[in-house]
Amino acid sequence: MPLLTRFHLHAFICSGLSHSNIVPFLGVFSSNQFPCACIFKLVGNECLREYLVSNPGASRLKLVTKLLFSGRPRANSSCMGDQLVDIARGLHHIHDLDIVHRRIKDTNIRISDSGTAMIAGFASATLPGIASEGVDESAESNASRWCSPEIIRSGGSELTKASDIYAFGMLAYEIFSGRMPFHDKLDTEAVMIVTTTNQRPPRPIHQELSGELWHMIERCWQEDPSQRPTIQEVVAFLEK
Numbered sequence: 001m002p003l004l005t006r007f008h009l010h011a012f013i014c015s016g017l018s019h020s021n022i023v024p025f026l027g028v029f030s031s032n033q034f035p036c037a038c039i040f041k042l043v044g045n046e047c048l049r050e051y052l053v054s055n056p057g058a059s060r061l062k063l064v065t066k067l068l069f070s071g072r073p074r075a076n077s078s079c080m081g082d083q084l085v086d087i088a089r090g091l092h093h094i095h096d097l098d099i100v101h102r103r104i105k106d107t108n109i110r111i112s113d114s115g116t117a118m119i120a121g122f123a124s125a126t127l128p129g130i131a132s133e134g135v136d137e138s139a140e141s142n143a144s145r146w147c148s149p150e151i152i153r154s155g156g157s158e159l160t161k162a163s164d165i166y167a168f169g170m171l172a173y174e175i176f177s178g179r180m181p182f183h184d185k186l187d188t189e190a191v192m193i194v195t196t197t198n199q200r201p202p203r204p205i206h207q208e209l210s211g212e213l214w215h216m217i218e219r220c221w222q223e224d225p226s227q228r229p230t231i232q233e234v235v236a237f238l239e240k
Contacts, residue, residue, distance in 0.1 A: 022090045145190050
């Protein structure tokens, strides 16, 4: 896809996003130095990876109350359970618009000053059925660790919402383990493990990670995309 066409698609996708768990899109900018750029609001000072490092004692999960889902402002919180729900709800909005994000990973989750998780990193987002030629799925540092097996094997041509669900499962693992997926492996080793042996990261030891929640995470990274839950199912589970 030509670069300018890719930019137009990027701007079109971002202009339709409006959700409390998505970094706000402000508009487009062009100059001699920057021929085309999408501008987003600066949110917080940390991405999820940085937040996990600087807040090792933050609670990963708490019971989700009606207050969390009532639409009313909530109290400031460092609870990672809240932020996992934030990410799920933001992804729910993205998928409702028939958008595939493609880069659900720690550095594309911003943590606001109030503790709200917001999805960013829409440069690679696309719509189902649109060719992804010219977009390297491994171009971003460590991105392959969150990529589903079908994306890796196809070089990015098999793009579905189920691929985002796989990445969400890896992100949930990272929230409870405090480490990126396959943290003890090189990027190439991680790719081989996922695509040839169908291995996934082991269950982290964390007092707030229930067996029921771990089962949902495991469902998210099933080998067969059709066996993964939809984001609607994930949000419904987290709302319980």
